[in-house]
Amino acid sequence: MKSITSKLAMLAIFFSAGGPVSAGETIPIRNCTWCHGTSGQGFTTAPRLAGQRHQYIINELMDFSRHRRDNPLSKQYMWDAAANLNPRAARDFAMYFSSLPTRAANDGDQELAAAGKKIYELGIPESNIVSCLVCHGPNAEGVRQIPRLGGLSYFYLKKRLQQWGEGYHAAAEPMPRVARTLSANEIDALASYLSFVK
Ligand code: HEC
Ligand code: HEC
Numbered sequence: 001m002k003s004i005t006s007k008l009a010m011l012a013i014f015f016s017a018g019g020p021v022s023a024g025e026t027i028p029i030r031n032c033t034w035c036h037g038t039s040g041q042g043f044t045t046a047p048r049l050a051g052q053r054h055q056y057i058i059n060e061l062m063d064f065s066r067h068r069r070d071n072p073l074s075k076q077y078m079w080d081a082a083a084n085l086n087p088r089a090a091r092d093f094a095m096y097f098s099s100l101p102t103r104a105a106n107d108g109d110q111e112l113a114a115a116g117k118k119i120y121e122l123g124i125p126e127s128n129i130v131s132c133l134v135c136h137g138p139n140a141e142g143v144r145q146i147p148r149l150g151g152l153s154y155f156y157l158k159k160r161l162q163q164w165g166e167g168y169h170a171a172a173e174p175m176p177r178v179a180r181t182l183s184a185n186e187i188d189a190l191a192s193y194l195s196f197v198k
Contacts, residue, residue, distance in 0.1 A: 027092045035077065040097045042105070045073055047156045051102025056147040057094035061085055063171065071160075071168045108154035108192030116193025119186055129181045132190070140197045150197030157191035 033039070035046040042048035049057065063069035064082035085093070108116075120140070123131040135146050142148035149157065163169065164179035182190070 027089065027096060029093070029096060031081070032093065032097075035081075036097075040100050041103065042153060042156075045156070046077070047153065048102065048105070048151050049097035050100035051151060052098055052148050053142045053144065053146065054091075054094040054098035055145045056142065057097060058090050059145055061090045061094070063169070068171045069169045071163050074169075102148065102151040102198060104198040105151060105153040105195040108195035109188065110192070110196075112189040112192040113196055114193075116189035116191070119190055120193055124186075127181065129186070130178060132178075140194055149194045152194060154191045154195040157194055158187055161187045161191065 029040075032049070035043065036049050037043035037046065040049035042050075060069060061082045064074055064078040065085065067075075067079060069078070082090075119129065120132045120136075123129045132140075132149075136142055136149050137146075140148060140150035161179045161182060162184075164172070164176045165182075167176075170176050179187075
């Protein structure tokens with residue numbers, strides 16, 4: 001009896017804390033999709049959000065609102081978009097976009113994909129380049145606060161890796177250190193490979 005009561009109490013807390021998000025009915029997703037594309041599939045410079053890890057989305061929204069993610073396009077677009085999101089709204093957006101099905105971007109250079117896959121899986125020990133798979137997962141699907149990389153576009157991935165090398169978004173450990181070990185050709189190969197992964 002006691003355990004049933006405590007289970008009911010937990011359920012009550014869950015639902016009063018918001019409960020499950022119903023497919024964007026209660027949140028103004030158009031505030032995001034006019035840039036991030038229909039169903040969050042990405043559009044021009046705004047990356048795909050569909051299928052992204054919800055914990056990662058929440059963290060990035062926090063980084064935008066605190067101005068820790070200071071990349072030029074973040075500053076131009078996302079600082080405003082994230083400025084007035086309370087934690088509840090950030091969580092609801094994150095749950096909604098993470099639940100949408102993702103796709104491959106397919107916009108990289110096919111000929112570089114095999115080289116990129118090799119670096120992704122094994123790293124390059126003699127150049128101190130770590131395996132990306134260890135954190136981002138065998139299918140680049142991410143886990144918890146570590147983002148999905150499959151589905152992101154070649155141009156977005158390339159720019160993100162380059163900009164860590166230029167000092168932007170320095171708080172995003174461990175990526176500034178990881179990105180600084182990569183040459184321009186290695187970045188090209190990795191971004192190409194990942195653009196073909198779903
Ligand atoms: C005016 C256009 C615009 C609007 C509106 C907008 N975004 Fe963005 N968003 C962008 C751009 C551009 C980037 C890429 C920033 C960069 O390259 O650093 C981005 C990046 C992001 C990222 C980081 C994704 C990643 O893979 O790191 C998240 C999360 C995000 N937006 C969520 C949202 C949410 C949620 C909303 C709605 C509340 C929203 N955005 C509204 C343009 C927009
Ligand atoms: C030790 C774990 C770890 C390793 C190894 C690692 N990453 Fe990451 N990566 C992260 C974390 C954590 C983040 C999120 C950082 C943040 O924004 O707070 C991230 C973010 C990223 C992003 C940003 C994605 C987006 O949506 O904007 C890219 C691109 C990326 N990593 C590529 C790589 C590549 C390529 C490699 C291999 C050369 C690699 N990572 C190795 C943990 C790791």
